[in-house]
Amino acid sequence: xxxxxxxxxxxxxxxxxxWQISSTLLRMDILPPPxxxxxxxxxxxxxxLGKHFLASLKRVVISILLAIGIxxxxxxxxxxxxxxxxxxxxxxxxxxxxxxxxFVPLIILFLGVGDLAKILMIFIILFFQIxxxxxxxxxxxxxxxxxxxxxxxxxxxxLFLHVFLPASLPAIFTGIRQSIGTAIAVLYVAELFATQxxxxxxxxxxxxxLFDYPSMxxxxxxxxxxxxxxxxxxxxxERIVCPWRFS
Numbered sequence: 001x002x003x004x005x006x007x008x009x010x011x012x013x014x015x016x017x018x019w020q021i022s023s024t025l026l027r028m029d030i031l032p033p034p035x036x037x038x039x040x041x042x043x044x045x046x047x048x049l050g051k052h053f054l055a056s057l058k059r060v061v062i063s064i065l066l067a068i069g070i071x072x073x074x075x076x077x078x079x080x081x082x083x084x085x086x087x088x089x090x091x092x093x094x095x096x097x098x099x100x101x102x103f104v105p106l107i108i109l110f111l112g113v114g115d116l117a118k119i120l121m122i123f124i125i126l127f128f129q130i131x132x133x134x135x136x137x138x139x140x141x142x143x144x145x146x147x148x149x150x151x152x153x154x155x156x157x158x159l160f161l162h163v164f165l166p167a168s169l170p171a172i173f174t175g176i177r178q179s180i181g182t183a184i185a186v187l188y189v190a191e192l193f194a195t196q197x198x199x200x201x202x203x204x205x206x207x208x209x210l211f212d213y214p215s216m217x218x219x220x221x222x223x224x225x226x227x228x229x230x231x232x233x234x235x236x237x238e239r240i241v242c243p244w245r246f247s
Contacts, residue, residue, distance in 0.1 A: 037218055044218060045218075055199075056199045059119050059187060060226065064126060071127045071128075071130035075131045075132070075138060076135075076160065076168055079135040100121075100125045103121065107120055108193060118190040125183050133175040173241075180230050200223075202215075207219075
């Protein structure tokens with residue numbers, strides 16, 4: 001086990017210890033001890049909680065795949081075609097700094113409260129993050145590299161597949177990592193509105209309606225696992241797809 005993994009385990013155990021001490025000192029129903037939450041998690045994940053987890057996972061994964069598929073090639077094109085950069089960049093500079101959570105009420109008004117609206121909310125966050133980083137990566141690509149590949153007879157498609165895309169992959173993975181936390185937070189907000197499945201709905205239902213606090217914390221723990229898992233899955237895939245960065 002590497003030092004990074006040991007540090008993570010140590011940090012997790014320390015948080016559990018602080019949680020246990022706080023629960024013992026406060027003696028409040030709203031802060032149950034860790035063992036009760038663990039029991040609620042293990043007993044419910046195979047049934048109800050698992051369904052909510054899969055619903056949230058599906059929405060996040062679809063959003064990530066759509067964002068990568070659309071933002072990555074668009075960012076490369078903007079970074080390499082100066083006329084397109086001059087046309088689109090002003091709109092990016094206007095929209096990118098705006099907190100994307102403010103679009104939640106607008107998306108719900110236009111698209112309702114179905115899965116499409118929830119996926120679109122997460123997609124917007126990931127899209128702009130990946131777009132900006134990919135554009136910057138493509139813009140900073142040294143011209144002599146492009147010219148040397150062109151001199152070997154490479155066409156535009158070859159340049160995209162063998163020069164622009166590999167050079168932009170680290171930026172794409174960085175954009176995904178930076179956006180996961182915000183995307184999960186927006187997912188929680190989105191799943192509060194008129195839905196039957198999703199971790200946001202589960203947390204709100206068990207905590208604010210049923211007052212089942214161990215189950216509420218189990219839902220929070222499941223949402224943490226979702227974000228944590230996606231973050232480290234992104235790291236793992238980057239090591240496979242971009243081995244030159246870790247050699």
